[in-house]
Amino acid sequence: MIRCKPLLGTFVEISIDDGTQIAIENAFSVIESIQELMGFHNPQSELSQINCHSHTKAIQIHPWTAQLIKIAKEVHIASNGLFNCGIGHRLVVAGLLPRHINLSNHDLGGIEDIHFLAPDLIQSFRPVCLDLGGIAKGFAVDMAVRILISEGVTAGIVNAGGDLRVFGNQPRTIQIRNPALPEQLIEIGSLVNGAIATSSLYFAKRDQQKSYLINPLAKSPTEAHTEVTGSFSVLAKECVYADALTKVLALSNKENHPCFDQFSAQAIRIPA
Amino acid sequence: MNWKPNHYAMLGLAIMSAPIIVQAKIYVSAEQAQKILLPNKSLTKNPIIITDELQEKMRSASSIRHPFKGERIWKSVDGSWLVIDEVIGKHEMVTYAVALSPNGNILGIEILEYVESYGYEVAEPEWRKQFVGKTANDPIKLNQDIQNIGGATLSCKHITDGVKRITVLFDLALKNANPKTLSSK
Numbered sequence: 188m189i190r191c192k193p194l195l196g197t198f199v200e201i202s203i204d205d206g207t208q209i210a211i212e213n214a215f216s217v218i219e220s221i222q223e224l225m226g227f228h229n230p231q232s233e234l235s236q237i238n239c240h241s242h243t244k245a246i247q248i249h250p251w252t253a254q255l256i257k258i259a260k261e262v263h264i265a266s267n268g269l270f271n272c273g274i275g276h277r278l279v280v281a282g283l284l285p286r287h288i289n290l291s292n293h294d295l296g297g298i299e300d301i302h303f304l305a306p307d308l309i310q311s312f313r314p315v316c317l318d319l320g321g322i323a324k325g326f327a328v329d330m331a332v333r334i335l336i337s338e339g340v341t342a343g344i345v346n347a348g349g350d351l352r353v354f355g356n357q358p359r360t361i362q363i364r365n366p367a368l369p370e371q372l373i374e375i376g377s378l379v380n381g382a383i384a385t386s387s388l389y390f391a392k393r394d395q396q397k398s399y400l401i402n403p404l405a406k407s408p409t410e411a412h413t414e415v416t417g418s419f420s421v422l423a424k425e426c427v428y429a430d431a432l433t434k435v436l437a438l439s440n441k442e443n444h445p446c447f448d449q450f451s452a453q454a455i456r457i458p459a
Numbered sequence: 460m461n462w463k464p465n466h467y468a469m470l471g472l473a474i475m476s477a478p479i480i481v482q483a484k485i486y487v488s489a490e491q492a493q494k495i496l497l498p499n500k501s502l503t504k505n506p507i508i509i510t511d512e513l514q515e516k517m518r519s520a521s522s523i524r525h526p527f528k529g530e531r532i533w534k535s536v537d538g539s540w541l542v543i544d545e546v547i548g549k550h551e552m553v554t555y556a557v558a559l560s561p562n563g564n565i566l567g568i569e570i571l572e573y574v575e576s577y578g579y580e581v582a583e584p585e586w587r588k589q590f591v592g593k594t595a596n597d598p599i600k601l602n603q604d605i606q607n608i609g610g611a612t613l614s615c616k617h618i619t620d621g622v623k624r625i626t627v628l629f630d631l632a633l634k635n636a637n638p639k640t641l642s643s644k
Contacts, residue, residue: 189486192569194615198570200484200486212495346609348615350609358461359607362608364608372608375609376463376468378461378463378607379462380461384609385609386611390611390614
């Protein structure tokens with residue numbers, strides 16, 4: 188059984204080898220909930236509340252948002268700042284994300300400014316414009332897989348527009364789009380119980396969009412939009428780490444960046 | 460996690476020897492989409508004639524130029540609607556279903572088919588026709604071999620635009636064809 192819904196700004200495919208329609212339905216629902224909590228486009232989302240108010244008051248957040256922020260902070264530290272969700276303003280200025288907050292404040296912070304007052308209560312030292320676009324898809328894939336397993340599904344695949352996780356004992360062939368000709372696929376290997384995520388700019392280039400790959404360490408907006416060629420994939424046990432680490436791979440261009448070992452991840456670069 | 464890389468692919472040989480072309484993925488049929496989005500509701504086909512004026516309003520609200528066809532519209536006894544539409548981008552054609560409550564709230568969206576091409580074909584009705592109404596069980600080899608495609612995130616913006624034109628369709632045509640809703644207000 189394979190189904191597909193437009194969610195998280197992309198096409199989310201869920202395929203299961205056994206189990207019921209209800210299992211798939213519940214897995215899609217959890218992704219919808221994550222979209223409602225963590226979407227940048229929705230001015231009512233929890234993420235938008237964090238961006239508006241977290242520097243002036245403590246914000247109560249959902250356990251999933253808390254979990255994702257913890258992971259984002261963990262990858263931020265492990266990557267020496269190369270992964271940072273506090274780049275939303277760059278995408279807003281470039282017209283790639285909607286403007287909900289006043290960005291005139293020049294002292295915008297990053298994920299490092301978010302601190303926990305309690306397990307579900309956060310505050311920020313400085314104003315922030317977080318965008319979870321570089322990590323939430325992976326997180327949503329993991330949550331959907333968790334739901335499917337809890338519903339008794341033994342094997343399946345969740346693919347959020349190119350970031351995917353497979354579960355069950357069966358090896359799955361994984362194809363990656365060829366960055367030089369994205370309509371062609373390259374069979375890069377087979378995966379059991381794991382995730383793979385990819386960052387690349389071929390669709391952005393095709394659609395004449397500005398690069399959405401932002402270097403958080405850049406000082407100026409022109410420097411921040413990073414142009415890369417080729418495709419940058421990361422394999423990890425969980426999709427949330429695979430997703431976040433593709434940014435570290437694309438920005439560092441190092442397959443042996445030390446933070447991959449820390450998360451038992453493996454990097455794959457495909458030249459264009 | 461257990462990963463077995465394909466070493467030939469990593470050397471670039473697989474690209475040259477046998478490229479796999481992304482072509483078509485078929486998820487659910489129109490009937491299945493009806494059952495998924497409006498479960499346990501009996502639906503009656505209710506085609507709508509799309510006047511030029513309505514077509515123009517749907518176009519300007521959604522920026523989709525490809526005309527809407529009013530044939531695949533169903534209505535349930537409680538006043539809910541199911542509309543099947545397709546959006547045609549430069550590189551893809553996506554068929555999707557939208558379920559609307561009697562008040563026009565979106566109850567759900569389901570993708571039926573996703574067909575990708577980087578050629579001129581996607582704009583050709585003849586080429587598109589070969590995929591319409593196919594199911595995953597059809598002899599045409601569709602998505603059996605291309606299951607797990609990784610890569611840069613594919614945008615679903617066209618679907619968002621498509622759903623916009625369906626809500627315009629509801630406001631201008633379906634709502635008035637639903638006297639029960641009006642009288643119950």
